[in-house]
Amino acid sequence: MADTESTPSRPARHLDFSKVVKDLIVTTLIATAVFGSTIAFRTVSAAGGLGLEVRYDIAFYVIAAVVIGRLLLWIFVWSKPPGTSAVEMPVSIKSGLAKVSAKVGKGFGPTMLLFALVFPFLPFTDRYLLDLSILILTYVMLGWGLNIVVGLAGLLDLGYVAFYAIGAYSYALLAQYFGFSFWMCLPLAGILAAFWGIILGFPVLRLRGDYLAIVTLAFGEIIRIVLLNWYQFTGGPDGLSGIPRPSFFGLPFNRSEGGFADFFGLDYSSIHRIMFLYFLILALALLTNFVTNRLRRLPIGRAWEALREDEIACRSLGLNTTSVKLTAFAIGAMFAGFAGSFFATRQGFISPESFTFIESALILAIVVLGGMGSQTGVVIASIAMIGGFEIFREAEQFRMLIFGLAMVIIMIWRPRGLISTRIPSIFLKEKKKVSADMVAQGEGH
């Protein structure tokens, strides 16, 4: 028995002829309805107005391709005996993948860190790649920050970009009105964002699920619209420009005497500042990761995860769920505040346009794609999403389409994200990974 089961290379074909014909007729009708109208007719500018170009032949080819494709699917994929999955990966590939991912998993973090540290000095690294990696690292940091709220505490936050905006505007405004330096503003921006995180936290304490998501979404929009309309204070749609650049502990990055290059006896190069920004965001991101990992092993972090698993059980054990939720919002927001003030100092110019809902969606997509709660997953997802955006910059019109498709395919393949296992925060004898099926997703999923 075992032999026949292990060689399923030639399963018996089950083809119900009438069913296939019916399906193909329906396919033809749907394809005709869709492509008949969209491809067969095309408006062209002709002399004296618009003209209509008729392209029945192209429409016919497209419809034929759809029907033939469906027929091939029937013959080769859907004809397997019932019980076997339609798109099953061969066993050898599956186990191979598992082996590779287990091996990669162990050394992945340190390898990535080492690579990130030497990256700016590699021979092929140019200004463009450095800028791109600064962008990626910003999203890694934002992803890690949001991971606290969504991945650990299980509170779906669709307005995370608001805290990013608060961080950026805090720095810009404090620098403009009081002349504070970047290093003074960085903690202040974090504290202000955390404060606003608590402000958002209070009204949503009692909300769950969809309602929580909608209120956080509204909060994100409120912040953006206030920034847009408070013209006297924030500059409104004109934004704020002339935001001071960061200095290397008081040494500015310029050609002047006493600048960074002069002090260290180097030839002045504009890449120094970019490299500094790169290491700055790397340090900030690593701080986020370090603090998050540390918090996970403290009672507060376990309380976040317990909140995600079961809020009522938390209360029955004497956990004050109000403060557990508020700390999650506040600490998540604080890291967004840090990232925001970094963004402001890097750009030198900010406007409400940089903080639209699409940014929130992008950060959330990174967290979900990476696997909620997984720190490594966020890194992989950020590289894939932001790096992928850059690769497809040429195909600008289709960029979103390609991305949508890629996301759909990945989420079918791995519904709980790229890295879906949970690593326990404490163990007695052996650190066993917890499979995603056990882990609850929290509110709003």
Added chain:
Amino acid sequence: MAHIVDDPVLSVEHLNMRFGGLLAVDELSFDVGRRDITALIGPNGAGKTTVFNCITGFYKPTEGRITARHETGETFLLERMDDFKIPKIAKVARTFQNIRLFGGMTVLENLMVGQHNTLMVASNYTFGGIFGLSGYKKAEKEAVELAKYWMEQAGLTKRADDAAGDLPYGDQRKLEIARSMCTKPKLLCLDEPAAGLNPRESEELNKLLLFIRKERDTGVLLIEHDMNVVMGISDHIIVLDYGKKIADGTPEEIRNDPSVIAAYLGVADEEVEEVEHEIEEGAS
């Protein structure tokens, strides 16, 4: 016919709970002894879980007073406290009819969450813990020791690093009790701990509950349908029907109480007269 309790850890007095037009609990008064196992029984819909929810703060009672007493003489009025403060300050812990574990967290992690408040103080509300101060490390070690102790008692030591959601049903019940015990309660309220357990598992549960009473000086209040558990281990039984107390006494008294037999087990048609007669006799 109220059962006299010398040193009550919990007193419920004139408890009323109204949901709209329905009076779920009606003028209920009873005491729970400090080192007793007290069972709250009654037919389905008698209001047992409602009483539990009032005691543990998940419902605010319409009327009545619920007092918890510690050995030190401190008293806590539970009906005025926030639900999370009842286990934290008044030290009354509970479990749930449908098990509520943190399924994606390991057995050990579940037990650590149970000690949240102690650890929170030890970590200086996170500020000390994040810088790795030694005070927190020591407290964490002690917390792991307490968790190990309860894993041992519940027979879960081998599964310490497995996800709680992976455990078999009986072990999940025991883990929920162990997790509540990690809050170091003075009174443990168990909502149908033996539901869905096989005879061997319910025997293990009995042992665990007797151990808790004997070694830990913790009172136990439990709702249960399994008469083996109720009659086997309780010191004191309270019977509810339609929100009213119909009997209160030792297992022996309850076993022979005709009104309990009538209400709880139901009465066969041919026996109705006989039972009514007995009740009348008992009343007079």
